[in-house]
Amino acid sequence: MVRAAGPSRPWCLAIRGVLAFALCAPVMARADGLLVFAAASLKPSLDAILAMPEAAALGARASYAASSQLARQIEAGAPAALFISADQDWMDHVERHALVVEGTRANLVGNALVLVAPKDSATKLDIAPGFALAAALGKDGRLALAEPNSVPAGKYAKAALTKLGIWDGVATRVVAADDVRAALNFVARGEAVLGVVYRSDAVSEPAVRVVATFPEATHAPIVYPVAILAGHDAPAARKLLDLLRAPAGRAIFREHGFDAPPE
Known part of the structure; x- marks a missing residue:
């Protein structure tokens, strides 16, 4: 497995510190909105759903990255209201830390x-x-x-x-x-x-x-679970979860190459 060669360790640490601040600062500055943490592969489809009038009225926005990175940020206290993982393992990880609102976890879409x-x-x-x-x-x-x-x-x-x-x-x-x-x-x-x-x-x-x-x-079935996160169980979060699972939302997911989650 190949990775690009990096700079010396002191510079690496300094750069990582700057990047960490840069990544966290926007989230901290906008912590009052309805923030969705979503697997990077969802970006085109979820952007289209969040542009729908019903979602725009909720002030919903998304932050995209690898599910592993997002799960660790949630564990560290990032103010996301919903999490959509690209596999069950990282949603399980968040749930084990008691960070998922009971009864809100559902399988949203599947993929190939x-x-x-x-x-x-x-x-x-x-x-x-x-x-x-x-x-x-x-x-x-x-x-x-x-x-x-x-x-x-x-x-x-x-x-x-x-x-x-x-x-x-x-x-x-x-x-x-x-x-x-x-x-x-x-x-x-x-x-x-x-x-x-x-x-x-x-x-x-x-x-x-x-x-x-x-x-x-x-390979294991490709399933994207979604859930509301602890501390964010509000009507707006529930409404957005419903929109993601509604026929209009599912139609957008299908247009972008997703399908129904495996049983």
Whole structure:
């Protein structure tokens, strides 16, 4: 797994401090609104839903990042009213810390995992046990994934490639991104030969094309749970939760490549 080389440790610590302040400051400054913490892959669809008059009237806004990062921020006291995770594990993590309002957790949408290439790529692959992914990367090509040990999209991707018996052959070729949208951008810019992202990400990015879809049996069901967070159980939060689950909201999710959550 490849990561870009970083600066020396003192500079790293200083930069991290500045970035942490920069990331937290906007949230702190706007803590009085209805803030939704949502997995990065939801951005195009959730932005469209929050632009609906009913949601705009609630003053709702979203902050996007990897589910792992958002869950840790919630644990640290970030003032989010709702959380939408890209997997059950990080919602479970938040719930274990008694930060989910009882009875509000629900499975919102489902998704699929796809192999993508830059739009002009001629790569053709059929996903099956032992398929020639390493060969398709060529001599120096990279495979873009979300971070495979903590970010849901990366975890699904690693699980699928392991199930198919090829993870060990491509692990050193992986470029691990902070979240799935960042992995998508590596492919869209031609900086990675191939990438594994959600179907919804591929739908939203015209600079990539889907090479193949991973069989559902190769990874755990992709489910996005949603819940109201402790301390924010107000009528506005309940109304937004209803809007996300209403037919109009579900239609927008479908337009952006999501589907109904698995039973």
